[in-house]
Amino acid sequence: MTLLVLGVLLWIAGHLWKRALPAVHEGLGSRARMVSTVIIVAGVLAMIFGYRMSPTVDLWYPPSWTLHVNNLLVLIALFLMSPAPRKGKLFNNVRHPQLAGFRAWAFAHLLVNGDLASVILFGGLFVWALVEVMLINKSEPDWTPTETGTIAKDGMFLVASLILMAIIGFVHGWLGYPVFPG
Numbered sequence: 001m002t003l004l005v006l007g008v009l010l011w012i013a014g015h016l017w018k019r020a021l022p023a024v025h026e027g028l029g030s031r032a033r034m035v036s037t038v039i040i041v042a043g044v045l046a047m048i049f050g051y052r053m054s055p056t057v058d059l060w061y062p063p064s065w066t067l068h069v070n071n072l073l074v075l076i077a078l079f080l081m082s083p084a085p086r087k088g089k090l091f092n093n094v095r096h097p098q099l100a101g102f103r104a105w106a107f108a109h110l111l112v113n114g115d116l117a118s119v120i121l122f123g124g125l126f127v128w129a130l131v132e133v134m135l136i137n138k139s140e141p142d143w144t145p146t147e148t149g150t151i152a153k154d155g156m157f158l159v160a161s162l163i164l165m166a167i168i169g170f171v172h173g174w175l176g177y178p179v180f181p182g
Helices: 002-020 022-027 031-053 066-081 097-112 116-139 151-174
Strands: none
Touching: 002 022, 002 031, 002 116, 031 116, 066 097, 066 151, 097 116
């Protein structure tokens, strides 16, 4: 699980170092983005391989109904991470819709995975998304919502989210993690 923990820490470092070490970030100039990208990609790879290699240490056994809650939360997460909150009407006043979606995604996965590796992965990413919101709000306290879009745009992005959910469900099933009850 060392690789998994390292991956989560690299993800966090790659996203937070701009606010945690602003002088270092600014000193790198245009190369700072490349450094962030390399750290984050390394983190993602470490999380993938670390999660797949981790032993199964069950902490609890989620009831079967949590799969339905998971699917609903993932659909909401996909919608929040789409352009809908900026271009639609429903979530236009949400300051950090993508991070809210990310938290919904992580929480959904905690609901259906009761093993230690999942708690480390999804719990760590959930905590990162909370900390990220706090740091952004602290460093950029002033915020005004963008111009309100239309319900039609929300509908368009909901359909796109449903299609993406079906694709993700298919890929999860193909990898051996079925997400739709059979």
